Amino acid sequence: MNAENPFIPYLATLLTTADLTPDTKLLTVELDDPDVRDRFDYQPGQFAILSAFGVGEAPFCLVSVSYRGRQLEFAVRRIGTVTNALHDLEPGVKVGVRGPFGNYFPLEQYKGSNIIIIGGGIGMAPLRPVVNFILDHRADYGDLLIINGARTPQDLVFAPEFDTWAQAPGSRLELTVDRGDAGWTGREALVPDVVKELKPSAENAIAITCGPPIMIRFTLIRLKELGFTDSQIATTLEMKMKCGLGKCARCNVGDTYICQDGPVFTLEQISKFIEQF
Amino acid sequence: MTQIISRQDLLSWLERLIGERIVIAPAQSNGLVLFQRVSRAEDIVLDFDNTVLSPKESFLPLSEVLFTVAKENGDIKLMPATVAEEMVLFGLHPCDAKGMAVIDQPLLAAPADDLYQQHRARTTLIGLACSQAGPECFCTSMGTAPDDPSNLDILLTRVNDSYIVQATTEKGKALLPSDLIAQSEVTAPPPPSPQAVPTEGIVEVMRGAFESPYWSRLADRCLHCNLCAYVCPTCYCFDIRDYVDEGGIERVRSWESCQSPGFTRLAGGYDPRPTKGARLRQRFYHKLSYFPEHFGHLGCVGCGRCVRYCPVNIDIREIINDIQKLGAQSEC
Amino acid sequence: MQEGLTQQIREKARELLTSAAVDCIIGYERASDGLTARPLFAYEPNDVDKLIFDQTCTHNLSRFLVDKRDSTVAIVAKPCDSRAVNLLLAEKQIQRERVYVIGVVCPGIVEATWGQINDRLQARCQLCREHTPPMYDFLVGEPTAEEPPVEPYHDVAELEAKSVAERQSFWAEQFARCIRCYACRQACPGCYCTECFVEQLDPQWVGIRVAPAENEFWHIIRAFHLAGRCIACNECERACPVNIPLSLLNRKLEKDVLELFAFRSGLSAEALLPLATFKKEERLGMGE
Numbered sequence: 001m002n003a004e005n006p007f008i009p010y011l012a013t014l015l016t017t018a019d020l021t022p023d024t025k026l027l028t029v030e031l032d033d034p035d036v037r038d039r040f041d042y043q044p045g046q047f048a049i050l051s052a053f054g055v056g057e058a059p060f061c062l063v064s065v066s067y068r069g070r071q072l073e074f075a076v077r078r079i080g081t082v083t084n085a086l087h088d089l090e091p092g093v094k095v096g097v098r099g100p101f102g103n104y105f106p107l108e109q110y111k112g113s114n115i116i117i118i119g120g121g122i123g124m125a126p127l128r129p130v131v132n133f134i135l136d137h138r139a140d141y142g143d144l145l146i147i148n149g150a151r152t153p154q155d156l157v158f159a160p161e162f163d164t165w166a167q168a169p170g171s172r173l174e175l176t177v178d179r180g181d182a183g184w185t186g187r188e189a190l191v192p193d194v195v196k197e198l199k200p201s202a203e204n205a206i207a208i209t210c211g212p213p214i215m216i217r218f219t220l221i222r223l224k225e226l227g228f229t230d231s232q233i234a235t236t237l238e239m240k241m242k243c244g245l246g247k248c249a250r251c252n253v254g255d256t257y258i259c260q261d262g263p264v265f266t267l268e269q270i271s272k273f274i275e276q277f
Numbered sequence: 278m279t280q281i282i283s284r285q286d287l288l289s290w291l292e293r294l295i296g297e298r299i300v301i302a303p304a305q306s307n308g309l310v311l312f313q314r315v316s317r318a319e320d321i322v323l324d325f326d327n328t329v330l331s332p333k334e335s336f337l338p339l340s341e342v343l344f345t346v347a348k349e350n351g352d353i354k355l356m357p358a359t360v361a362e363e364m365v366l367f368g369l370h371p372c373d374a375k376g377m378a379v380i381d382q383p384l385l386a387a388p389a390d391d392l393y394q395q396h397r398a399r400t401t402l403i404g405l406a407c408s409q410a411g412p413e414c415f416c417t418s419m420g421t422a423p424d425d426p427s428n429l430d431i432l433l434t435r436v437n438d439s440y441i442v443q444a445t446t447e448k449g450k451a452l453l454p455s456d457l458i459a460q461s462e463v464t465a466p467p468p469p470s471p472q473a474v475p476t477e478g479i480v481e482v483m484r485g486a487f488e489s490p491y492w493s494r495l496a497d498r499c500l501h502c503n504l505c506a507y508v509c510p511t512c513y514c515f516d517i518r519d520y521v522d523e524g525g526i527e528r529v530r531s532w533e534s535c536q537s538p539g540f541t542r543l544a545g546g547y548d549p550r551p552t553k554g555a556r557l558r559q560r561f562y563h564k565l566s567y568f569p570e571h572f573g574h575l576g577c578v579g580c581g582r583c584v585r586y587c588p589v590n591i592d593i594r595e596i597i598n599d600i601q602k603l604g605a606q607s608e609c
Numbered sequence: 610m611q612e613g614l615t616q617q618i619r620e621k622a623r624e625l626l627t628s629a630a631v632d633c634i635i636g637y638e639r640a641s642d643g644l645t646a647r648p649l650f651a652y653e654p655n656d657v658d659k660l661i662f663d664q665t666c667t668h669n670l671s672r673f674l675v676d677k678r679d680s681t682v683a684i685v686a687k688p689c690d691s692r693a694v695n696l697l698l699a700e701k702q703i704q705r706e707r708v709y710v711i712g713v714v715c716p717g718i719v720e721a722t723w724g725q726i727n728d729r730l731q732a733r734c735q736l737c738r739e740h741t742p743p744m745y746d747f748l749v750g751e752p753t754a755e756e757p758p759v760e761p762y763h764d765v766a767e768l769e770a771k772s773v774a775e776r777q778s779f780w781a782e783q784f785a786r787c788i789r790c791y792a793c794r795q796a797c798p799g800c801y802c803t804e805c806f807v808e809q810l811d812p813q814w815v816g817i818r819v820a821p822a823e824n825e826f827w828h829i830i831r832a833f834h835l836a837g838r839c840i841a842c843n844e845c846e847r848a849c850p851v852n853i854p855l856s857l858l859n860r861k862l863e864k865d866v867l868e869l870f871a872f873r874s875g876l877s878a879e880a881l882l883p884l885a886t887f888k889k890e891e892r893l894g895m896g897e
Contacts, residue, residue: 005357005391007343007517007528053346053353054526056519058544080544081810094353213547239549240541242517247383247390249514250533250540252559253549254487255567274487274562277549306786307852329850330788339788339819412642412724497650497673502795504850507788518810518817531817532788539808553676585723588796588848589668590640590647 006245009051009096010036014089015071021155024077024122025087026063029095030070037070040097043104044129045236045264049244050074051096052085059241061126061263062100065133072097075125075157101244102263105130105208105234114142116200118219120149120191120211124157126236126263127210132161135168144171145200149191149215153177153184174198192218195226202227208234213277220267230268237263237270253277278460280442284323286457287433287440291318293454294365301335302367303328312366321368323435326411327580331376331510332369336396337384339532343392343517346526360395365452367403372414372580374404374428375421376510382572384513401452406434410471413581415594418476420574424468434465441465474594475601476575482604483566489603492561493554495596498589499536501553505583505591506534511564511576514540535559561596614662614713617749618685621711622657625683631709635673636685637666642724648673660685662749664719665726669693669842672798674703683709687718689733691742692840692875693798699878700838700885702801712745714752733843733856736761743876762864768857780825786851787824793845793855794831799838806830828858836862837884840875 015028029050031037042048042062051057058080064073078087089095107130115134119127134141146165150156156175166173176187176194187194191211200207207228209219216235223233239251239258246260254275256262282290294300295318302321304313310325312332344357381397384390407414407423416422426432430449433440442458444450506512516533519526533540536556542548550556568576577593584592622634638649638659646665650673651657662685670684671693686694691712697703717734720727738761741752760766768776791807794800807815807827814830815823832855839859846855866872870883 005344006388007391007530008355008357011353011355051519051528054519054521057517057528083544084811096355238543240543242515245388245390246386247513247515248517248533249383249535249563252563252567254562255570274484274566275555307783309786309852311786311851340817494650497676498648500672500792500795500848502792502848503790504792504848507790508850516817518813520816520818529816529818531819533817537791539804584641586850587723588792588844590642590645590723592641595641 006098007243009049009057009098010040012072012095012097014091014093014095016091017087017089020075020157020159021150023079023155024075024157027074027076027086029072029074029097031072031097032094040066040070040072040100042066042100044107044133045104045126046100046102047126047244047263048072048074048097048099048101049241050076050082050086051098052082052089053094053096055085056082057096057098058082059101059244059259061236063125063128065129065136068132068136075122075128077122098244101259103261105264107133110206111140112142112204114201114203114205115144116205116207117144117146117148118191118195118207118209118211119147119157120215121151121155122157123209123211123215124148125210127208128158128161130208131165135165135171138169142170142204144168145198146171146173147176147191147194147198148173149176149178149189149194149211151178153181153186190218191215192222195219195222199226202229202232206232206234210236230271231266233267234264235267235270237265279463279465280453280458281436281439281461281463282433282442282454282458283439286454288318288321290454290457291321291367294367294452298363298365300365300367301332312368323368323405324408326409327370327372327414327582329582329586330508331373331580331582332366333373333376333380333510333513335364335366335400336377336393337380337513337515337532341392341530343528343530346528348525358392360392360399362399364396364400365403366400367405369402369404369429370407370580371404371421371423371425371427371429371432372416372419372578373510374402375416375419375425375578376580377402378428379511379568379572379574379576379578380513382568401431401448402429403431403433403449403452404429406432406465407469408435408466410469411581411585412472413584414471414579415474415581416579417471418474419577419579421578422468423471424465436463436466439463471579472594474579474597476597478604479565479575479597479601480569482600483562485607486600486603487558487562491599491603492558493552495591496553496557499553499557499591500589501536501538501556502588503532503534503536505560505587506536507532508582508586510578510580510582535563557591561593564593565597565600614749615660618662618711618713619657619660621747621749622651622660622683623654625709626651626654626657630681631683632680633677634660634683634685635670635677636660636711637662637668637670640665640723644726645721645723662713664716665721667718667721667731667844667847669796669798669844671697672796672844674708674798675801678703678707681707681709683711685711685713686742686745687713687715688737688739688742689715689840689842689875690798691744693842695744695875695878695880696799696838696840697801699880699882705878710742710745710747712742712748714741714748714750716740731843731847732764733841736841744878762860765857765861765864769861781821783853784824784828785821787819787828787853788851789819789824789827790850792848792850793853796844796848797835797839798842799835799840800831806834828853828855832858832862835859837866837870837872837882838874839863 060074251258564576634651640647
C-alpha cells in the first residue's frame with residue numbers, strides 16, 4: 001500500500017473481465033506503477049481493497065498467485081454497491097488497489113500433508129490460489145482432494161480450471177450442486193454430505209474450507225466426525241471492512257481484527273474467540 | 278518556584294497566537310460550550326465543566342476528505358489531502374488529553390494514519406487543569422487526574438487570577454511567551470477528587486462476563502444512536518465512502534459508531550451482530566477488554582460525557598460496578 | 610400525588626407480570642444520578658418495585674414497542690406517549706393485543722438533564738392539550754379539566770413571521786452544530802424504518818459527510834417524513850447533545866397539517882393518515 005498514506009490506493013488498470021457465473025466475474029487488474037507492481041507480493045489467503053472511484057472500495061481476496069505473473073486477479077460477486085459498480089466497468093478503466101492485507105495460509109507448514117479443499121459458491125475464490133500453489137509445487141504436498149459445490153451447475157466457480165485440477169497428478173476433483181439442471185450428470189448433494197460420503201482420512205491431513213456460513217457449520221461437523229482436530233482445519237473469515245489497517249475498528253470478532261490477525265484462521269484459533277457468530 | 282501567567286496576560290498571549298495560527302478553544306455556541314475556532318481571545322471560555330464534544334475532532338474530524346480524484350487528459354490522478362496549517366488546541370482538560378493518547382495507539386500504529394499524524398504534529402496542546410470535578414467525572418479511575426500534565430504540551434492550573442504554567446514538551450516550551458511569564462512561589466491548589474469507579478482488575482472480569490444476559494438486558498433501553506461514541510474522547514471508529522459532486526470525486530471518511538444498526542452488516546444482508554445486546558456489548562468490550570488487552574490501558578478516560586448525555590442513562594460507571602459484582606459472584 | 614401514581618403503576622405491573630398477561634413491563638426507574646428517570650424493562654415481579662412515576666419521566670417509551678413487537682408488553686404511557694402508540698397501531702407496526710397500555714394522567718414533565726433538575730415544565734408540557742391519555746387499557750391518576758394553551762404554535766409563528774433570509778440564516782446556524790449522531794431519530798417512535806433514507810447507498814441521498822448542506826438535508830427530510838405523524842413528545846430535541854431546536858421544525862409541519870387537513874396525529878388508532886391516504890374525490894388539478 002502507499003507507504004506515506006495507507007488510505008491512498010495504487011492506481012491500476014482493469015485489463016479484462018470474464019464471467020465465471022451469472023453473478024460472479026473474474027477481474028484482472030494491473031498496477032500502473034512498475035515499481036509498485038514489482039513490490040506487490042502476496043500469498044494465498046491475503047486480500048486487497050479494490051476501489052471503483054466515485055462509488056467506494058471493498059475487500060476481495062487475491063485469487064491469483066504472485067509468482068505466476070504481475071497481474072492481480074479477483075473473483076467479484078455482484079451483491080452490493082461497490083461490486084455492482086465493479087461489474088459494470090469496461091476494460092481499460094482505472095481502479096484503485098490497496099494492499100496486500102492480512103495473513104495467509106501457512107502453506108510452508110502444510111508441506112508433506114494431504115490437503116482437502118472444500119469450497120462452496122464464491123467461497124471457492126480464496127481457495128483457488130491454494131489449489132494452484134499446490135499444483136505448482138506438487139511434489140511438496142501429499143494427496144489433493146478438492147470438493148467444490150454450488151447451488152446450481154452455473155454457479156460453480158472456476159469451471160475453466162476444473163479439467164486442469166481433475167487431471168493433475170495425485171489430485172481429485174469432486175463437484176456437487178444443490179440442484180442440477182437438464183445437462184447436469186454429476187452429483188446433487190450438499191457439500192457437507194459430500195465430505196461425509198468421501199470420508200477423507202484425517203491422518204496427516206489439513207482441511208481448508210470456505211463458503212456460506214451454514215455450509216461451513218455442517219462441514220466442520222463432518223470433519224470432526226472424521227477425526228480432524230481443530231488445528232487441522234483452516235478457513236478464511238469475512239467481516240464488513242473499511243480501512244483494512246486495523247484502524248476503523250469495524251472488522252473485529254471479539255478482540256481479533258480480521259484485517260490484521262486474519263482472514264486465515266484455524267478452527268482452534270476460532271474456537272478461542274471470545275465472540276462467536 | 279513555579280512559572281505563572283496572569284489571566285490578563287493569558288488573554289494577550291492567546292490573542293497573539295490567534296494572529297499566528299488557528300486557535301481552537303472552548304467557546305459559547307447557543308448556550309453550549311464547544312471547541313471552536315476562535316478569532317478573539319475574549320470569546321474563549323475559561324471556566325467551564327467540560328465541553329459537550331471532546332476535542333478529538335481537531336485530529337479526527339467529523340468528516341474529512343482523504344483524497345480527491347482528478348481527471349486530466351483521460352488520466353486519473355489521486356490528490357491526497359494534507360494538513361497545511363499550524364494549530365493550537367487550547368483549554369482541553371487532562372481527560373481529553375489522555376483521550377488523544379488513547380486514540381494515538383491504533384491510529385499511529387504502523388502503517389500510521391497519515392492525516393491524523395499530520396493533525397497531531399501540527400497542533401500544540403495547551404490544557405487547563407480542572408478546578409472542580411463534575412458528578413459524572415471519574416478520570417482518576419482511568420489512569421489520569423484533574424491536574425495531569427502528561428499528554429499535553431503545556432498545562433495551565435488556575436490559582437486565583439493567575440495560572441501556573443507547566444511546559445512538558447519541547448513543542449510547549451517553544452510556544453511559551455517568555456515576556457508574559459513570571460516566576461512565583463505560588464503552588465497549585467490540591468486537585469479535586471472525582472468519584473472513584475472500581476476499575477481495578479476489570480479487564481480480567483470482563484473476560485468471564487461475555488455470555489452474561491446482562492448485556493441484552495442493558496441493551497433493552499439503548500437507543501443505538503451514535504451519541505456516546507461521538508461525545509467520547511476515545512472512540513475512533515469511522516466509515517469511508519466516495520462522493521461524486523460537480524467538482525469531482527472525493528473519498529471521505531466520517532465518524533461512525535459500533536452502535537449503529539448495520540455497522541457490521543455485509544453486502545447481501547448478513548449481519549453477524551444483529552441484536553441490540555451484541556452491539557451494546559461490543560462497545561463496552563472494546564473499551565474495557567479488547568483495547569486494554571491490545572494496548573495496555575483502558576479505552577476510557579473517565580470524562581463522563583457519555584454518562585451526562587446518554588438519553589437513556591446507560592452509565593459506564595454503573596456497568597463497571599455491575600460487572601465487578603458479577604465477577605465476584607461467579608467466583609464464590 | 611406522584612407517590613400515588615407510582616403505587617398504582619407498581620400494583621398493576623405486579624398483577625400483569627405474576628399473571629403472565631405480559632412478558633415485560635416498560636416503565637421508568639430512577640437514573641444513576643438519583644434525580645432523573647430512565648426507562649426500565651421489568652421482566653420479573655421483583656423488578657416492579659423499581660418502577661417510579663414522577664415529573665422527570667420524560668422518555669417516550671412507545672419508542673421501544675417496535676423492538677418488542679414479538680413479545681406482549683405493558684407500557685407506562687403519558688398522553689403524548691399513548692398518541693405514539695395510536696400512531697404505531699394506525700401504521701400497523703404493532704398489534705393491539707400485544708400492547709397493554711398503563712395510561713398516566715400526566716402532571717407535566719420538568720426540565721432536567723443528568724445530574725440536574727429544576728421546577729420548570731418542559732416547553733412541550735406548557736403547550737400540552739391533553740393531560741389524560743387518549744388511549745389506555747388501565748388509567749392511573751385522576752383526570753382533571755383541560756386548560757388548553759391559547760397559542761400552541763406561538764414560537765413557530767414567531768419564526769414564520771421572519772423573512773426567508775433570516776430563517777435561512779437561523780437554521781444554517783442550528784444545523785451547522787449537528788454531528789449526525791441520530792439521537793433524534795433513534796429516540797423517536799415514528800422513526801422505525803429498517804433502512805433510513807440517510808443510510809441508503811443507492812441512491813445516496815445524503816451520504817456520510819457531516820457538513821452544513823448534508824445536515825440541513827437530513828433534518829428537513831426527517832421533518833417531512835414525520836409530517837402528520839409526529840406527536841410532539843420532543844424527545845428528539847431533548848436527546849440532541851447540541852441543542853438543535855427540532856421542536857420548531859416538527860411543529861411547523863404539525864401546524865401545516867392541522868391547517869390543511871384538520872388532522873392531529875395519534876388521537877385514534879384507526880385514523881386515516883393524511884399524507885399516506887389518497888381519496889379519489891380529491892382534486893389534483895392535473896389534466897382535469
